Structure formats: structure tokens, C-alpha cells
Amino acid sequence: MSLAFDKVILFGDSITQYAYNQDIGFCLGPAMQNIYTRKFDVIQRGFGGYNSDHAVLMVDKIIQQETTLTSKIKLMVVFFGTNDSVIPEATQHVPILRYKDNLRKIVSSAEQAGARVVIVGPGPYNHHQWIIGRNEERAAERTTLRAREYCDAAIEVAKELNVAVVPMWHLIMADLGWKEGDPVHGLAELPAENPLTSYLNDGLHYFGKAYLVEFENVIRAIKESYPELDPASVSEKLPTWDKLTSPDVLKSALE
Template sequence: MAIAFDKVLLFGDSITQYAYNQDNGFCFGPAMQNAYCRKFDVIQRGFGGYNSNHAVIMVDKIIEQETTPTSKIKLMVVFFGTNDSVVPEAVQHVPILRYKDNLRKIASSAEKAGAKIVIVGPGPYNHHQWVIGREDRAIERTTLRAREYCDAAIEVAKELNVAMVPLWYLIMADLGWKEGDPVYGLAELPAKNPLTSYLNDGLHYLGKAYRVEFNNVIAAIKETYPELDPATVTEKLPTWDKISSLDVLKAALE
């Protein structure tokens, strides 16, 4: 019989797609793989430029692909909203009510497959970094719209009683911002601000941001789904020091 590993599915847009690019330092994807090594396979399904409208069309096929008679998806980390939150005139835009309904549909698909879900809300955006070389797209995004979509994701997670990682607030808190402070990343504020050490182009993540995502995804799993806490999930096959003879390993494989 094959050694069957159940799975953690990372499902999102370019921030998930690039979550294995170690040129940017600490990476979310490898960190998740390390946390679940010998426990679950971590599957990356990130699609640059996609929004939640695309996600609801794909989700059932992706779940079907990763579900077999001997293994299934135990956990889905779902991270859409960064592209949904562009201004209504931009092609990637998804209205906020539609975005919320899409998250509900994705969560429903996960539930039908027996998977738990962590919803990740979009993080902050830094105008002055993003517009370099993209002057024609300068008005497409604002960090305040990103926060609105993060708030919407929070509302859906509370409604569905699923785990939530509100990255807009978590990244801003990590860099020292607090409610009432000027909001870093706005066009009318100085270009030099702490977000530049978290974002490589004003939108996509450097290691600091991915570390905030990883730490808080793991914390959300521990709190909401303790049975999926990587510290408590059993490793596949005995540790080397428990293999007193090769027959012990052979028995474990039967």
C-alpha cells in the first residue's frame, strides 16, 4: 500500500503564487511545508492576477484533483481579495458583496470536502512603490480599499465560524502602526514609510510580510483547529530510533 499523505492546500492569487520565491527572503510556502513535514503534503495553488470570481469557478476542480481514495485535503488556506479590491473601473474588481459571497462559496466547497478553512484577508498596499513604472495604473488601488476588503473577509469568517487572518491589521501592527495614526501607503503621505520593508513593489510580499502571514496562520490553526496544529499531528512512519529492526519499518508500511 502506498504511503498516503493528507494535504494542506494554499489557494490564492499572486501572493500565494510567489510564496515560494526565496529571492525575497522568508517564504510562507516553505515555512508551511517545514511545519507539516512528514505529516501533510502542502500543495500550492496560487494564480497571479486572479480574483475571487475566478476562485469560485476553480475551487471544486482543484479540490477534486487533490482528493483520492487514500488522501484528502485537511486544511485550505484561502487568500483572495487583493485584486478584488481594485477600483470598480479596473478589470480585476469584484464588488464587496460579491467578494463576500464568493468566500462563502469557497468555504462551502471546503466543508463538503471535509476540509477546514483559514480565510486570509488582504494586506496593506503602498502607493509610492507600486506606481514606479506603472503610472498609468496609479489610481487602481488604495490601501483603504484593501482594508475594506479585509474587513469584509473578517465578517465572513465570523459568520461562518472559521479561522481568520486579517493581514491588513496584522502587518500594520507589526510595523508599529496603531488606530488613529496616519495610514502608511497613501498617495498623499510621504513615500518613505515602514511598508517598504514588507512589500517589494507596494503590493507583493517580502520576507517580513510572509513571516507575519505564517505566524498568524499557524496561530489561527492552533486556536480554531487544534487537531490540525502541526505540533500535534502525528508524523508518518516511526522515527529512526524506534526502528529496532527492519521488520518494524516493514510493519509500519503494511
């Protein structure tokens, strides 16, 4: 059917759930919808607080829900690991080996459904922002170094499975000018005033600046790894208005 739109699924935790909150400026969700307008439907499936253990339980149901006789999932942008990376004593924790195995299972489910996959690795964490309104014990459940480890694990799985990856820890840190060997912004023992405050609105979730980094690199990954899904290569649904020289043109296109 001419109006059966295939889909892009944004699948993740709260950072994906909040990716449509335009109070913070630029947002991933509307940007993805805009670039695929009249081409694919972009579906948000973000669940605050969830980790990759939860994702594995959900992925087949999500795929089943979004797959019909006339509409398929073309791409899944999978962004878990931020909650997995909390310390082992915290309830959201998933050990890194199981996190990697969970990513493998999610990719396998998506690929069996005919979808391409972009894995997004966790971004940095800023202790001094996150502790505001929280006790020290809760704030200490996370560190940016653990987030980096899980981001690196996501990179490893993506390379192993030959799927695209967007390593947000490295991309945000590079965007703010950090280089390997520099002090790592966001650690509790380093100054509270640091460049991460313009990327993270509470030390964990994203401001528009971070969503822009994610969006630009997701699109870059698509162009490089899945050129058939490059927005510039996907045809729009139905003729442009100037081609509608008679009602029959549209009627024919709708058949």
C-alpha cells in the same frame, strides 16, 4: 496507507504564487512545508492576477484533483481579495458583496470535502512603491483604504461562518507599529518614505517580513481554531529511525 499524506492547500493569487520565492527571504510556502514535514503535504495553488470570481470557478476542480481514496484535504488557506479590491473601473475588480459571497462558496466547497478553512484577508498597499514603472492611472487602481475594506469583509465572512481568519491589513499595520488614528501609510498623499517598504517589495507583493506575519498568524489561527491540525498534534508518518530495530518494523509500518 501509511504513506498516503493528507494535504494542506494554499489557494490564492500572486501573493500565494510567489510564496516560495526565496530570493525575498522568509517564505510562507517552505515554512508551511517544514512545520508539516512527514505529516501533511502542502500544495501551492497560487494564480497571479486572479480574483475571487476565478477562485469560485476553480475550487471544486482543485478539491477533486487533490482528493483520492487514500488522501484528503485537511486544510485550505484561502487568500483572495487583493485583486478584487481594485477600483470598479479596473478589470480585476469584484464588488465587495460578491467577494463576500464568493468566500462563502469557497468555504462551503472546502467544508463539504471535509477540510477546515483559514481565510486570509488582503494586506496593505503602498502607492509610492507600486507606481514605480507604472503610469499614474494604473497605480491609482488601488488604494490601501480599499484593501482594508476587503480585509474587513473577509473578517465578517469568517465570523459569520465560524472559520479562522488572518486579517493581513491589520496584522502588518500593527506589526510596523501603526495604531488606529495614525496617518495611514501607503496613501498617495502621504510621504513615500514609510515602514511599508520593508514589508512590500513593490507596494503590493510581499517581502519575507510580511510572509512571516502571515505564517505566524496562520499557525496561530490553526492552533486556536483547529487544534487537531496543530502541527504539534499531528503524528509523523512512519517510525523515527531509532525505532527501526529490524526491517520488519518498517515493513509493518508500511502495511
